[in-house]
Amino acid sequence: MTWVAIIGAGVGCYLLKLAGLSLPARVLDHPLVERVADLIPVALLAALVAVQVFAEGTRLTVDARLAGLAAALVALLLRAPFLVVVFVAAATAALLRVVFPGW
């Protein structure tokens, strides 16, 4: 099932790219389409941040992941590059778990 989803979504993502290069520009030349397409990444990424940090199955919880996110936020405010942001988030959570095992 995971393989089907990987290949299906992968081919789907490719076709979305190919459609952009192939379709005449006027097909999607509508302000509503442009606005929604602009907002979708913002909404999905924000939701993914929230779910990744606070969800555990169908429960909401606060643990070391939140500290990792806070550290990532500080790194971003200091204009750190992507890889540093990800590393700082992981390292912060890992260190906290050394001090508070099971958190």
Next chain:
Amino acid sequence: MSDSDLRRAVVRDSLGVGIATGLYGISFGAVAAAGGLSVAQTCALSLVMFTGASQFAFVGVVATGGAPLSGALTALMLGTRNTLYGLKLAPMLGFRGWRRPLAAQVVIDESTAMSVTRETSALARTGFVTTGAAVFVLWNLFTCVGAVAGNLIGDPRTYGLDAAVGGAFLALLWPRLSEPRNRIIAVCAAAVALGAVPVTAAGVPVLVAGGVALLAGVLTRPSAPTETSG
């Protein structure tokens, strides 16, 4: 600057972006392995899907126990922005015949950014092809490295890899938050997703938040200040 100087500058900048982006394939590989995907599945995502945010989203949804179908839908929704990039790029690049299906695979954030601002079609092509090829090769290479390493280290929580995913999504979201409207959308979407966590299956909250984007797109008006929304 002469034409060849300009071309060299574009190639240099594109390679810089390509290397920086390709390197973070290592974090995708590690996170995907930590999320329970095999090395082969992780590498297949980078090879076939090849669009970072969608790949992270797929892994994020599946890792939190969501159905693979929810992961696929989230990835596809995030992939729609590449369609808009393609529409902007097509007239500048002018690829026809066999070049078009080949070029399509590397229509991503970075190759678009490194080509849409160029003054001539030749420079746009140079930026697009150089960035696209560099990211494709390095992203896939480092995905494999990360996936193998991620499988070797044991419990990913010990290394904070579960916290790395949230950090990665925040970093992907960050450049879009400069617009005040987007900040409001982001807060609403996060709140809606969290509200949906206890009452829906894993993976669904993110899709519900996608609905926030649709609703906001329909309800908000473009920047005409004289308009009043009713």
